[in-house]
Amino acid sequence: MSRWQYFLRRVLMSIPVVIFGTTITFALIRLGPLDPVSAILGTQYNPQAAEQIRTNLGLNQPLWSQYFDFMYRLFTFQLGQSWVIAPGTTAYELIQVYAPRTIWLGFWSVLIALFVGIPLGFYAGLNPNTLSDYVASFGGIVWRAMPNFWLAIMLVTALSQTGQWTNGFFTWQTWIVKTNVVTPPALGFFQDPIQGFLADPGGWFNSFLKATKQIAPAALVLGSASMGNEMRIGRTAVLETINSNYVETARAKGVSGRSLVWKHIFRNALIPLVPIITGEAFLLLGGSVFVETVFAINGLGWLFFNAAINGDLPLIGTLMYIFILILVGTNILQDFLYTVIDPRVGYEG
Amino acid sequence: MSTEQPTETRQKGEPILSVENVRTSFYTDKEVIRAVDGVSFDIYRGETVGIVGESGSGKSVTARSIMRLVDNPGRIENGRIMYDGENLLDKKPKQMRAIRGGSIAMVFQDPLTSLNPVYTVGNQIKESLRLHRGMSGKEATKEAIELLEAVGIPDAHRRIREYPHQFSGGMRQRAVIAMALACDPELLICDEPTTALDVTIQAQILELLEDIQEERDLAIMFITHDMGVIAEIADRVNVMYAGEIVESAPAVELFESPKHPYTQGLLNSIPGQGLEEGGRLSTIEGDVPTPNEEPTYCRFAPRCPKAFAECDTVHPVPVEVGDDSTQHQASCLLYPKNLSKEEALDVHRERGAKGGDQR
Ligand SMILES: Nc1ncnc2c1ncn2[C@@H]1O[C@H](COP(=O)(O)OP(=O)(O)OP(=O)(O)O)[C@@H](O)[C@H]1O
Ligand code: SF4
Numbered sequence: 001m002s003r004w005q006y007f008l009r010r011v012l013m014s015i016p017v018v019i020f021g022t023t024i025t026f027a028l029i030r031l032g033p034l035d036p037v038s039a040i041l042g043t044q045y046n047p048q049a050a051e052q053i054r055t056n057l058g059l060n061q062p063l064w065s066q067y068f069d070f071m072y073r074l075f076t077f078q079l080g081q082s083w084v085i086a087p088g089t090t091a092y093e094l095i096q097v098y099a100p101r102t103i104w105l106g107f108w109s110v111l112i113a114l115f116v117g118i119p120l121g122f123y124a125g126l127n128p129n130t131l132s133d134y135v136a137s138f139g140g141i142v143w144r145a146m147p148n149f150w151l152a153i154m155l156v157t158a159l160s161q162t163g164q165w166t167n168g169f170f171t172w173q174t175w176i177v178k179t180n181v182v183t184p185p186a187l188g189f190f191q192d193p194i195q196g197f198l199a200d201p202g203g204w205f206n207s208f209l210k211a212t213k214q215i216a217p218a219a220l221v222l223g224s225a226s227m228g229n230e231m232r233i234g235r236t237a238v239l240e241t242i243n244s245n246y247v248e249t250a251r252a253k254g255v256s257g258r259s260l261v262w263k264h265i266f267r268n269a270l271i272p273l274v275p276i277i278t279g280e281a282f283l284l285l286g287g288s289v290f291v292e293t294v295f296a297i298n299g300l301g302w303l304f305f306n307a308a309i310n311g312d313l314p315l316i317g318t319l320m321y322i323f324i325l326i327l328v329g330t331n332i333l334q335d336f337l338y339t340v341i342d343p344r345v346g347y348e349g
Numbered sequence: 350m351s352t353e354q355p356t357e358t359r360q361k362g363e364p365i366l367s368v369e370n371v372r373t374s375f376y377t378d379k380e381v382i383r384a385v386d387g388v389s390f391d392i393y394r395g396e397t398v399g400i401v402g403e404s405g406s407g408k409s410v411t412a413r414s415i416m417r418l419v420d421n422p423g424r425i426e427n428g429r430i431m432y433d434g435e436n437l438l439d440k441k442p443k444q445m446r447a448i449r450g451g452s453i454a455m456v457f458q459d460p461l462t463s464l465n466p467v468y469t470v471g472n473q474i475k476e477s478l479r480l481h482r483g484m485s486g487k488e489a490t491k492e493a494i495e496l497l498e499a500v501g502i503p504d505a506h507r508r509i510r511e512y513p514h515q516f517s518g519g520m521r522q523r524a525v526i527a528m529a530l531a532c533d534p535e536l537l538i539c540d541e542p543t544t545a546l547d548v549t550i551q552a553q554i555l556e557l558l559e560d561i562q563e564e565r566d567l568a569i570m571f572i573t574h575d576m577g578v579i580a581e582i583a584d585r586v587n588v589m590y591a592g593e594i595v596e597s598a599p600a601v602e603l604f605e606s607p608k609h610p611y612t613q614g615l616l617n618s619i620p621g622q623g624l625e626e627g628g629r630l631s632t633i634e635g636d637v638p639t640p641n642e643e644p645t646y647c648r649f650a651p652r653c654p655k656a657f658a659e660c661d662t663v664h665p666v667p668v669e670v671g672d673d674s675t676q677h678q679a680s681c682l683l684y685p686k687n688l689s690k691e692e693a694l695d696v697h698r699e700r701g702a703k704g705g706d707q708r
């Protein structure tokens with residue numbers, strides 16, 4: 001079986017995973033302890049209205065027919081609407097508003113982790129047991145051990161105080177572009193990026209900078225756990241690769257130091273990093289709920305959290321489905337990276 | 350089993366490689382390990398020199414020292430390695446890279462892991478061709494295919510696009526040998542190239558090496574701890590023990606009349622004294638000591654059945670022990686045989702004092 005056939009099979013295999021996950025979601029919503037009708041009505045409960053809503057929601061139908069209905073709608077992306085936190089608004093609209101912030105946050109936290117964690121780890125691995133290795137490794141451990149919430153709160157506090165501390169010399173809020181410390185990033189400029197950029201490059205760039213700065217502290221917090229991980233694994237991977245026989249063989253045939261590192265060491269060292277990198281998506285989904293709350297980034301995590309505590313079941317179902325799609329998508333991305341980097345993928349024997 | 354090689358295979362003229370009193374030490378946290386301690390030997394064109402010894406006796410470090418591939422915390426501290434009239438230990442890194450793979454190639458023990466798993470076999474052979482012969486593109490591909498064919502890999506033009514995991518162990522070792530031969534080296538160092546292979550494949554690889562050697566007049570330094578393999582392939586044998594060469598002789602002579610008690614032990618430890626393939630050198634009582642100080646005694650003494658009092662106080666130096674040839678040396682206080690014990694001891698004391706680091 002060729003690598004790409006293997007990859008295709010992995011993609012196909014994700015379909016049952018999505019079906020399974022969605023089914024579980026359905027079960028949790030319909031069979032769980034929350035009654036959507038009472039959640040919607042809240043304190044104004046009366047039997048007549050309840051009956052009305054039941055009929056509207058199709059809750060009087062047999063369960064299997066509700067199930068197929070639920071599945072059919074999600075798979076055809078009829079995502080329904082919110083009933084409690086924003087009654088009457090379609091889930092699609094809500095996601096359009098909230099998702100970009102989360103994606104923006106996720107994008108930067110992955111990027112920070114990637115571009116700080118991996119280079120540091122590789123550097124430490126290439127120079128083992130030197131002072132810089134110790135500094136990097138020690139820093140990585142401390143960084144990783146710092147709890148997210150603590151780091152988040154410290155960062156918010158510290159950044160808010162920079163003005164006082166430095167006597168106005170450096171104030172985070174006014175540094176480069178004016179922003180608040182805790183705020184949802186303004187992502188309006190992404191509505192129509194190409195047009196927007198062409199029309200007013202300076203203004204567009206300014207908004208970009210602003211949105212980046214707004215998200216930076218949260219992204220740093222969210223990315224820090226993965227950053228430490230990537231550093232540690234990157235270091236080990238490089239060390240292992242350096243001591244491998246094929247690197248020795250390459251040296252013995254006269255390959256120069258630079259080519260040795262870039263061609264023979266790095267690509268192999270990336271292989272164990274793939275699941276770490278994609279695993280970040282999982283961390284992100286979990287971490288975003290909390291980090292979005294502290295930094296007041298009203299993103300998907302925040303939306304999900306509110307939907308959950310308010311019992312907005314239709315919205316929960318939809319968001320769960322979206323999360324499942326993200327996770328499965330990440331897994332596919334992981335398989336894709338493996339397939340590209342490692343020719344042994346899909347090889348039996 | 351072919352012990353019928355001519356005793357006198359050494360050609361006249363300069364040796365292609367001359368290792369002179371080399372010492373390589375590892376500075377570990379605990380101690381300084383003299384992994385190679387004052388080793389000297391020569392290799393001539395077209396000749397196969399075997400290096401035998403138990404695990405840990407310093408064979409691989411010797412090979413690495415020649416290639417200048419000794420890593421931290423290791424250091425080559427003493428001696429000269431003369432190749433082509435020049436001391437390899439004086440070479441700059443860039444000059445050394447041109448020699449590695451270009452003039453001296455090396456094949457490592459484990460064919461399964463000697464090829465980079467993420468590049469095709471062809472890519473890795475072509476890398477050598479590009480580095481040392483400036484070939485690229487179609488020309489390199491053609492040459493790489495020819496090399497694979499030369500080492501007996503069928504269907505080479507297809508194989509060249511395959512990855513190492515698609516090759517069997519024996520084929521991988523052939524590919525590694527093809528890679529080593531890519532730049533027409535004058536000397537091929539093989540560090541236990543067949544240990545990981547089964548007996549039939551092993552025999553094929555040895556045959557391949559012999560053919561290639563004949564074709565190209567290649568000098569081979571062959572490391573193994575398998576006496577059977579040595580009997581098969583070597584013209585001359587150096588026996589290593591705890592960082593030192595304790596006996597050096599033409600292969601036939603070594604097998605017929607081993608002089609050093611260690612060599613005798615090695616040969617006796619092979620069942621039925623037959624030099625069976627796969628005969629390992631593990632049946633002498635005890636282990637190879639880790640050489641961690643300057644030798645003022647015989648390092649084999651704790652395990653030597655013939656040891657006597659002076660073995661603990663006098664360091665044996667290589668002396669001629671041959672019955673008729675002048676190319677058989679052993680480092681043992683029992684020799685030279687034609688002298689009395691006291692006179693022999695004096696020879697070792699005197700030459701040991703002169704020896705040391707100033708060669
Ligand atoms: N990188 C290193 N650091 C510390 N000590 C080392 C290192 N490499 C080798 N040594 C030591 O050098 C000695 C000789 O090792 P070497 O690898 O040359 O043995 P060998 O004869 O090749 O054995 P084998 O048959 O097992 O391959 C051993 O005592 C070993 O512990
Ligand atoms: S010098 Fe002594 S201990 Fe060493 S091999 Fe000879 S007899 Fe044995």
Ligand SMILES: [Mg+2]
Pocket residue numbers: 408409410540
């Ligand atoms: Mg070895």
